[in-house]
Amino acid sequence: MQATFDNELVSRAVVQHDAAAFGELVRRHQSQVRNFLRKLTRDFVLADDLAQDSFVHAWDKLHTFSGQGSFIGWLLKVAYTTFLQSKRKSKRYDEILQQVGKEAVTSESSYGDSSDEITDLDKFLVVLNEEERAVMILSYGCGLSHREISDATEIALGTVKSIIFRGKEKIRKRFEISDHQYG
Amino acid sequence: MKSVIINMVERQKDATDIRLEALFASEILSDDGFSVVIEKRVRRSMWIRRMALPVATIVGGAIAVKPLAGLVVSALNIVSKLPTNVSDKMNMPFVDSLPALSTIMIGSVVVAGVILATRLLEEY
Numbered sequence: 001m002q003a004t005f006d007n008e009l010v011s012r013a014v015v016q017h018d019a020a021a022f023g024e025l026v027r028r029h030q031s032q033v034r035n036f037l038r039k040l041t042r043d044f045v046l047a048d049d050l051a052q053d054s055f056v057h058a059w060d061k062l063h064t065f066s067g068q069g070s071f072i073g074w075l076l077k078v079a080y081t082t083f084l085q086s087k088r089k090s091k092r093y094d095e096i097l098q099q100v101g102k103e104a105v106t107s108e109s110s111y112g113d114s115s116d117e118i119t120d121l122d123k124f125l126v127v128l129n130e131e132e133r134a135v136m137i138l139s140y141g142c143g144l145s146h147r148e149i150s151d152a153t154e155i156a157l158g159t160v161k162s163i164i165f166r167g168k169e170k171i172r173k174r175f176e177i178s179d180h181q182y183g
Numbered sequence: 184m185k186s187v188i189i190n191m192v193e194r195q196k197d198a199t200d201i202r203l204e205a206l207f208a209s210e211i212l213s214d215d216g217f218s219v220v221i222e223k224r225v226r227r228s229m230w231i232r233r234m235a236l237p238v239a240t241i242v243g244g245a246i247a248v249k250p251l252a253g254l255v256v257s258a259l260n261i262v263s264k265l266p267t268n269v270s271d272k273m274n275m276p277f278v279d280s281l282p283a284l285s286t287i288m289i290g291s292v293v294v295a296g297v298i299l300a301t302r303l304l305e306e307y
Contacts, residue, residue, distance in 0.1 A: 017229060019222055019225045019226050019229065020222070022221075022222070022225055023218050023219075023221065023222040023225075026217070026218040026221045026222070027214055027218040030212065030214060030217050030218055030221075031211045031212040031213075034212050034217070035209040035212060038209075039207070039209070048217070051217075052217075052220060052221060052224065055221045055225075056221065056224050056225065056228065059221075059225045059228070060228075120206055121206050121207065124203075124206060136203070136207070137207060140200075140203040140204050140206070140207035141207035141208070141209065168199050168200070168203070171199065171203065172199050
């Protein structure tokens with residue numbers, strides 16, 4: 001139902017150059033896109049700037065959306081591409097990540113304290129490399145299927161699966177999560 | 184009708200998956216004017232695109248009008264200085280029927296105006 005309505009809005013935006021229809025698409029998906037970029041950059045201001053640029057790029061490329069996959073999957077692909085392009089241009093992202101890494105390493109709070117989930121997430125993300133981070137966020141944060149992640153990141157499906165497996169293993173080893181904890 | 188293949192392997196979750204999902208979960212962010220900013224940027228980019236060609240045509244025309252006028256005047260001078268019998272011999276009856284410079288200018292402005300108006304009408 002949601003996908004059908006998304007496709008209708010996309011059609012209106014493309015065929016009639018309807019900015020209001022696109023505005024509705026933005027309203028429906030801004031939270032997911034901003035959350036994805038916030039987790040990826042660990043900087044809310046930078047993430048929101050990137051989200052704005054992503055949506056403007058999405059408007060420019062909207063005619064390329066075929067309607068085959070989900071619109072949010074396509075939108076997150078545009079957001080990820082925007083993020084990578086911005087990263088190439090600016091060192092700001094690396095500075096932020098280094099800072100977050102230092103803070104996460106120096107913070108010795110024990111894992112599993114549910115009151116400090118953000119710090120836990122920071123620690124998790126620092127363990128992962130950039131590619132793993134993006135794939136893990138798309139999988140666990142955005143709920144995309146492996147196929148959708150493969151489309152969004154342009155990484156082969158098999159590689160996506162192995163990245164998720166590897167990422168999980170890294171986190172499991174580093175933070176000693178045992179299966180019986182939640183089993 | 185689109186068929187959806189559900190990968191059950193992806194759906195089987197272990198403790199790490201559940202823990203990660205809880206950690207990566209995020210609250211829904213309120214719009215707080217975010218979509219309004221995007222809409223404004225989109226409308227601005229549409230407006231800029233719509234105006235780009237007409238503005239470029241006007242600016243280009245304004246820059247080109249003087250040298251073009253000079254070229255037309257020179258061409259007319261050259262043609263008018265040709266001896267009448269030469270033009271007769273060369274069979275150039277069009278020389279006498281060439282429009283005046285002012286007519287050419289007015290015609291150009293009208294054509295440019297029509298093109299502009301057509302383009303704007305197409306956009307709306």
